Amino acid sequence: MTKREHVMYDFSAEPGNNELTVKEGETVTVLNQVHTGSDWLAKWDEEWDDARSTGGYGETTGEEEGEATGRNTHTHMKISLNKFAFSKIPNPEVYLLAKLPPKGKDRLAIYMGDVGPVWLYPQSPLDCVVADPKKGSKMYGLKSYIEYQVTPNTTNRPVNHRYKHFDWLYERLLEKFGSAIPIPSLPDKQVTGRFEEEFIKMRMERLQGWMCRMCRHPVVSNSDVFQLFLTYRDEKEWKTGKRRAEKDECVGPMVFSLIDPEAPELDIIEVEQKCELFSRFTKEMDDGVKDLLNVGNIHWKRCTGPLRKEYQKIGKAFQNLSSVFNTSGYTGEATLTDALTAAGKTYEEISQIVAEQPRKDLHFLMETNNEYKGLLGCFPDTIGVHKAAIEKVREGDKMVAAGKINTQDKGTMAKRISIMCYSLQAEMNHFHSNRIYDYNRVMQLYLEEQIRFYETVRGGQEREGSMKR
Amino acid sequence: MTKREHVMYDFSAEPGNNELTVKEGETVTVLNQVHTGSDWLAKWDEEWDDARSTGGYGETTGEEEGEATGRNTHTHMKISLNKFAFSKIPNPEVYLLAKLPPKGKDRLAIYMGDVGPVWLYPQSPLDCVVADPKKGSKMYGLKSYIEYQVTPNTTNRPVNHRYKHFDWLYERLLEKFGSAIPIPSLPDKQVTGRFEEEFIKMRMERLQGWMCRMCRHPVVSNSDVFQLFLTYRDEKEWKTGKRRAEKDECVGPMVFSLIDPEAPELDIIEVEQKCELFSRFTKEMDDGVKDLLNVGNIHWKRCTGPLRKEYQKIGKAFQNLSSVFNTSGYTGEATLTDALTAAGKTYEEISQIVAEQPRKDLHFLMETNNEYKGLLGCFPDTIGVHKAAIEKVREGDKMVAAGKINTQDKGTMAKRISIMCYSLQAEMNHFHSNRIYDYNRVMQLYLEEQIRFYETVRGGQEREGSMKR
Numbered sequence: 001m002t003k004r005e006h007v008m009y010d011f012s013a014e015p016g017n018n019e020l021t022v023k024e025g026e027t028v029t030v031l032n033q034v035h036t037g038s039d040w041l042a043k044w045d046e047e048w049d050d051a052r053s054t055g056g057y058g059e060t061t062g063e064e065e066g067e068a069t070g071r072n073t074h075t076h077m078k079i080s081l082n083k084f085a086f087s088k089i090p091n092p093e094v095y096l097l098a099k100l101p102p103k104g105k106d107r108l109a110i111y112m113g114d115v116g117p118v119w120l121y122p123q124s125p126l127d128c129v130v131a132d133p134k135k136g137s138k139m140y141g142l143k144s145y146i147e148y149q150v151t152p153n154t155t156n157r158p159v160n161h162r163y164k165h166f167d168w169l170y171e172r173l174l175e176k177f178g179s180a181i182p183i184p185s186l187p188d189k190q191v192t193g194r195f196e197e198e199f200i201k202m203r204m205e206r207l208q209g210w211m212c213r214m215c216r217h218p219v220v221s222n223s224d225v226f227q228l229f230l231t232y233r234d235e236k237e238w239k240t241g242k243r244r245a246e247k248d249e250c251v252g253p254m255v256f257s258l259i260d261p262e263a264p265e266l267d268i269i270e271v272e273q274k275c276e277l278f279s280r281f282t283k284e285m286d287d288g289v290k291d292l293l294n295v296g297n298i299h300w301k302r303c304t305g306p307l308r309k310e311y312q313k314i315g316k317a318f319q320n321l322s323s324v325f326n327t328s329g330y331t332g333e334a335t336l337t338d339a340l341t342a343a344g345k346t347y348e349e350i351s352q353i354v355a356e357q358p359r360k361d362l363h364f365l366m367e368t369n370n371e372y373k374g375l376l377g378c379f380p381d382t383i384g385v386h387k388a389a390i391e392k393v394r395e396g397d398k399m400v401a402a403g404k405i406n407t408q409d410k411g412t413m414a415k416r417i418s419i420m421c422y423s424l425q426a427e428m429n430h431f432h433s434n435r436i437y438d439y440n441r442v443m444q445l446y447l448e449e450q451i452r453f454y455e456t457v458r459g460g461q462e463r464e465g466s467m468k469r
Numbered sequence: 470m471t472k473r474e475h476v477m478y479d480f481s482a483e484p485g486n487n488e489l490t491v492k493e494g495e496t497v498t499v500l501n502q503v504h505t506g507s508d509w510l511a512k513w514d515e516e517w518d519d520a521r522s523t524g525g526y527g528e529t530t531g532e533e534e535g536e537a538t539g540r541n542t543h544t545h546m547k548i549s550l551n552k553f554a555f556s557k558i559p560n561p562e563v564y565l566l567a568k569l570p571p572k573g574k575d576r577l578a579i580y581m582g583d584v585g586p587v588w589l590y591p592q593s594p595l596d597c598v599v600a601d602p603k604k605g606s607k608m609y610g611l612k613s614y615i616e617y618q619v620t621p622n623t624t625n626r627p628v629n630h631r632y633k634h635f636d637w638l639y640e641r642l643l644e645k646f647g648s649a650i651p652i653p654s655l656p657d658k659q660v661t662g663r664f665e666e667e668f669i670k671m672r673m674e675r676l677q678g679w680m681c682r683m684c685r686h687p688v689v690s691n692s693d694v695f696q697l698f699l700t701y702r703d704e705k706e707w708k709t710g711k712r713r714a715e716k717d718e719c720v721g722p723m724v725f726s727l728i729d730p731e732a733p734e735l736d737i738i739e740v741e742q743k744c745e746l747f748s749r750f751t752k753e754m755d756d757g758v759k760d761l762l763n764v765g766n767i768h769w770k771r772c773t774g775p776l777r778k779e780y781q782k783i784g785k786a787f788q789n790l791s792s793v794f795n796t797s798g799y800t801g802e803a804t805l806t807d808a809l810t811a812a813g814k815t816y817e818e819i820s821q822i823v824a825e826q827p828r829k830d831l832h833f834l835m836e837t838n839n840e841y842k843g844l845l846g847c848f849p850d851t852i853g854v855h856k857a858a859i860e861k862v863r864e865g866d867k868m869v870a871a872g873k874i875n876t877q878d879k880g881t882m883a884k885r886i887s888i889m890c891y892s893l894q895a896e897m898n899h900f901h902s903n904r905i906y907d908y909n910r911v912m913q914l915y916l917e918e919q920i921r922f923y924e925t926v927r928g929g930q931e932r933e934g935s936m937k938r
Contacts, residue, residue: 454927
């Protein structure tokens, strides 16, 4: 599958998007050649459609333009193109065969829990609040930006961060933990500031969601770089910490060197089976989540668009008929025309309720699934590292025969792939427990809001119905 | 506006459709030249669309084809074409200037009620039940037909009638009363017998509605021809009665000669104002009714089509996610997957409820408005007779000057237009009281069913919600 290709055009990676900056004339190694020729174009189109149909569920057209979330479809397409064409899956060889430094203080503990291997969770979970977005400026007001206040529950002391700081944090986390832990992308950057307030609110909500997820991860939340981001006390500490984090050499597959599970070594067949199971599960969940986002998106549009208009039209039709009846000059018309007018108004209210409902229930369901879509999108890369390692270990005998490694190296590789597998299991168990918590919560809220919706509409109808009895 | 045209093609009127049979070479007088050239075609197209969008609200496409009502769009178009091009508005001159025969027994009484001039209503209202459609055959089984049992509340004795008998009755009523009373068309004839049972049921329902409306009319229900239809005792009585009815000469505008209101003569200005008022009201109500039918039709299609499918898809998406979650191998998954499956099933139930709802509430609202659409479509012709009479009376002075009539004739015309106006007022008051009764009833039923709908859905959601708490 691996293939070398010459770069035909310059491409500048956007920071935080897991892209690769390439220049014309360079040579890249294509690990994952998904598409060529017309297939390539077809996939491109698909991605484009996908971005429009599942990504922008808050987007509406025409008169509701003001509600747009400012999602940048074009950028999204570029990302997808870049992601599909090249993969930055790190080579696990560096870890499998490396001479490891002596074990330091920053060990990543895995122990055997009820559900199997699990990360060591802190006594009290870390949490933080992202709030109070403020416009800042520099260069004598020439450049302006939004600064968010981030307050962790440990210090209860707010720190200020711009989007680009979040982006820096994301890059560090991805670099350091990406081989072992899926690090979801930040909410997309925006191009135009057309609907600024709405956009800032939405971005803050999503940054909050992203930070929450990172806080809930025992490995990520406990890392130096994450703690620095949340608790730095002054500009100096921030800058020193940044430099230190950027110089961290224990990144990529080397992160596995920090892990030392106290558990029996797994054989390669078991490792491969588990890897396959997780790969299949995350792929299938990804499909299910995208399916739900798709139909949710369509339903959202129908509720705020045609359905709203239809109820409005029914309401207007009743009221029109009432107006006509009022001109009959016939006595004893009032009861009917009053009832018709009231029915018409009830329908206009229903129209309003129906249009506002998605923001009350679908919104949270969509946000959660969107977050999971992002998270699930990271698994192929993370699992890819494991699959590449398995392949390498399977070649062990050949490598020994070719004199590339010795028998001891082969034993080391087998031990290390077992460690990697414990890490993957701990991560999957972390994912599952979070998933169950998140989906239980979102389904409960969704169904409660749905009940409230039907109750509200029925209430309106009943008031109307009782008038006529 | 009046214009003579040569007939360019043969056209055979379908019985019961208020059409005109014409032969190539004949000359017709066009009273109401609505369209010419490309406008004509445009209107034809409009009518075609109209027939599809407002007439066939029970019609669905694709998988719901089995629910079609068998409405014949093509026939409908021909009718419209014929109606728009030519008008059979009878010339009121025959009545205005006729030597009237001595007053017979079949007087049509008008008295002054609280709301103005009203027909004399019977002590106990006539009613009948159309039921028990049976297949009959003749010519040794070569020709088969459906026979309906019609039972009036007066004799409680059923008589059998085929559609063509109803059609014959309609023709007689239209001929005799059409100048004074709008006689709505029968439910359309069907071309193919593809969905026979469904169609027969629907036709019976509509024939019942038509008979009910005729029974409720004090003039129509009391007429010899209508009584014959409901109460004939044997084939001989039916045939004799038929012959007599067909020979009735007191038809068309001559029906006004049966009317003798005991009320002061109205002057021509008042007559014209009332005529104008009724004309405007019925036209505006016609617009309002068509508007409601239109939006009702769209809503019907949305409920049985896209909305049903959407809820189904949401249901399926939840259930799919549940299935995927079940494969996680993680313990403690059951509560969530059970809840997701139940939510999915609830949504599939909602999908069903939403799709079935139109038959429960919209159906009756649509049937009633469809009936009124038919009734209102007769007013232009009925009012046309009055307008033509007003024009004739306004020409009175000129006609005297030209020696066409004498001053006494002019007085007779003035008196008779006043009688016509009382008849029109009685008819409008009859229409208004029926309209108020019908719309009160249909709105109440509609709103009650709507409340029941939201209650049912909410009930399902609540059962689901409580599971998850």
